Amino acid sequence: MLRKIYHARLMYARPIIDSLDFAENGKQIDAKVPVAELSRLQELLDNPQGSLHYILQGGQDDQGRFVLDISINGSCQLRCQRCLKGMDYAVQHDARLLLCDQASLDALDDQEEEFDGILADKNLDVLELLEDEILLSLPIAPMHDLGACQADEGEDKQKGKRNPFAVLENLKRN
Ligand SMILES: [Zn+2]
Structure with missing residues (x-):
């Protein structure tokens, strides 16, 4: 019983990272999160069942810029827009995010850049980032x-x- 509670705590902990340090040192988080923990996602869901496995990997791109690579796999229960019942949806999303300061983030918007940029943050809430990425990847009208x-x-x-x-x-x- 005690053991179970311990595991649950580990699983639900919200990781906060210093994003530049994370990228510079090639750090990695490989973890699972219950869909129910992602609050902004809930209004798009039929119910909060399901869990997601994610890998966040820090590193550099071929131009030496610091990046975070995020890979998300799992399932959630979207609401079918035809019958309004729940439907299994396989989440599979990979993205590379460039870590930018405000100036380079503004410059990035003007360029034809392959990757999205995010502001480098000493206290980056990993689940917030995860949630942003999932929201971007979900279909607008799932059926x-x-x-x-x-x-x-x-x-x-x-x-x-x-x-x-x-x-x-x-x-x-x-
Ligand atoms: Zn349906």
């Missing part, structure tokens, strides 16, 4: 695949025939 949507099922019933794949899909869910 079930054709045949798996409950809205489709209603239409099929009216036509007097059901899509056998939709039935299978429902069986798998239950």
Whole structure:
């Protein structure tokens, strides 16, 4: 019992990093976070189930600029915009972020730059960064695949025939 609580605490800790130091020293965080911990995400979700695995890796790009590479994998429950029911959504997002001071961040906006820049921060909240990246990566109008949507099922019933794949899909869910 005690052991379980200890693990839970470890998992829920909000890592704060000094981003330049993190990049300069090639540090890495490899961790899991429950979707429920990401508060800004909640209004886009059907429910807070799911968890995300992320790897944050500090380093330099080929021009010697300090970067953070972030890789996010996992799942969350979005709300289908057709039937308004929950749907499994696989989160898979990779990004490289250039660490900038304010001047170079402003300059970056004017350039055709391959990567996004963020302000170098001595107290960067890693979960905030994670949340920003996930919000950018989510579809604007998520929908079930054709045949798996409950809205489709209603239409099929009216036509007097059901899509056998939709039935299978429902069986798998239950
Ligand atoms: Zn649907």
